[in-house]
Amino acid sequence: MLKIKNLHASVEGKEILKGINLEINAGEVHAIMGPNGSGKSTLASVIAGKEEFEMTDGEIILENEDISEMEVDERAHNGIFLSMQYPVEIPGVSVTNFMKTAINETRKAQGLEEMPAKDMLKKIREKSEMLEMDRKFLSRSLNEGFSGGEKKRNEIFQMAMMEPKLAILDETDSGLDIDALRIVSDGVNKLRTKENAVMVITHYQRLLNYIVPDYVHVLLDGKIVKSGGKELAHKLEEHGYDWLKTEAKSV
């Protein structure tokens, strides 16, 4: 589904990603782990198309189409979804209105009619119930005054509404207590199908107990230095990243 080849990206002239190669197939969950500053969030932002990151080399191919020249919204229309590490507060736009606009703009771009209001409401109700969200949240301003956990839950609610091909969860576990973590993870697991894929970006192995990855990749200084199965996450939990740094140097 997603093929990343030799991806280089920099911000303000400083190279952050130094040649990433990664292939994610439909139905798979990939975890990207790594210490602070290794480039995890940059990778997420570059795939989503954030303008402040300049892609200097390589390709990002989604279902045989190079998306690296596409605008942020076009990538979303093609099925990329980024669950933000720090969702922005937007006073004055309700969660419901935001989702309605997002879905209808996406449908418009795909050449579809607007979703009838009745269907929209039904979908909103189903997905918010799945994530055990209080209905009051839906009419509140987007993320305004939400706790850290509520913001993350709202991100997964948006994912449920948008039904992306590739969902990138950027540090979704940060700010979540154990109950919220369970609800959010259950939500993500319910949304998994044979046709979509999930990229989980995380510091800690904790989230991976709930969203079990097929593959784990370790990012160090802008490169994937190690890939493996879910057992790699356990090893990192036990031994940290230092052994990999030594290994990477000796190579």
Next chain:
Amino acid sequence: MSLKDKLISSFFAFEEQVDVSSDIHTIRNKALKNFESKGFPTKKEEAWKYTSLNSILKEDYSIFPKKESTIEYRDVKKYFIHDIDAYTIVFIDGIYSSHLSETTHDKIDACLMSSALDKPKYKEIMEKYFNKIAPSDDGLNSLNTAFSREGAFIHIPNNTVSDKPIQILNLSTGNEAALMLQPRNLVVVGENSQVQIIERHQSLTENPVFTNSVTEIFAEKRAMVDYYKIQNDKLSASLIDNTYVDQKDESNCSVHTFSFGGKLTRNNLNFYQRGEHIDSTMNGVTIIEGKQHVDHNTLVHHSQPNCESHQDYKGIFDDKAVGVFNGKVLVDKIAQKINAYQSNNNILVSDKATINSKPQLEIFADDVQCSHGCTIGQLDEEALFYLKSRGIPAKEARALLMYAFANNVLESVKIPELKKRINKLIANKLNVNLGFDL
């Protein structure tokens, strides 16, 4: 002949139409003399530094419309908040239109300034309130006072809640090549009484209209007054709105100003607190483009302790539009324990748009909380990215963010239908397609 000279010489013709033996006419005469010496304000005056009236004053306005015009309700229905039951006071080219209006004398008075000026039963009220807060040394107010004859007169007696909101609509037909209007409104709200008022000025053609309006509002003890001004006029229409609010103990008054269109709009909005535990609110949303100009000049005078004032003005300026915010807060020495808040936030959509924002705090008491904040900026890039990442294209994302920014001010609008209407006006203005559940 300059407009000033024309106005002064028209006064003789005006005198033929009114009762020159009345006490009110003595006030008019005095006001005319003051206008003769003061004239129209110029940019040399500090309060008019960023707003020039030159381009408006050069038109050859008719001071009195030559004939009465009629308008069918269906042609102007959209300018009413028609989905609510309300008293309506409608003027066409400054002349009262009985067939478009629904006035009342039952429990409350929602009627005409002309009848309040003429009828003996209102003499006492007029003597007590007419021209009592509008400052007599101000040129524009003097000009309006000199020609004061028509407008809305609203009187809510003590212990009375108006059963419906009151709409004041000033329509101009364009039957004159250019027309000057000077509506004069008086609102007196008795002790423990409540009223909500919506005011709108609307030109129906492209012929120039210049309105110099004066509204005096008196809120007696524990009165509650909510006043909403809709300024969404044609590009040929200019408005100077002079509003003065006098508040007694424990009264609560708010004025919301929605400025979405017009050639030049100047709001002189003045609150005078004359008692304790008073709450005053001034909120405004300005969204303009082209070469439009909107100037908010506000004053809150805290003269007694334990009071609050809140000001929240937001503006979005595109193209070469110009905005001005000049907010003065004056706290007298004896006015301790005052909370005065003022904020003015602006978004400049184009490089050529301008906003001049100037808070002016004059505080002579030592135990007060006054805050003011002013921002001028562009839209938040992180928020834009967030919206775009959900499939919302850049143009729509920008519009949605501007909508959200402006819409925030509407939370304090107490008439739901009006709120919906303003919501829609803002959405249309910014090209945002809104659905259900706002």
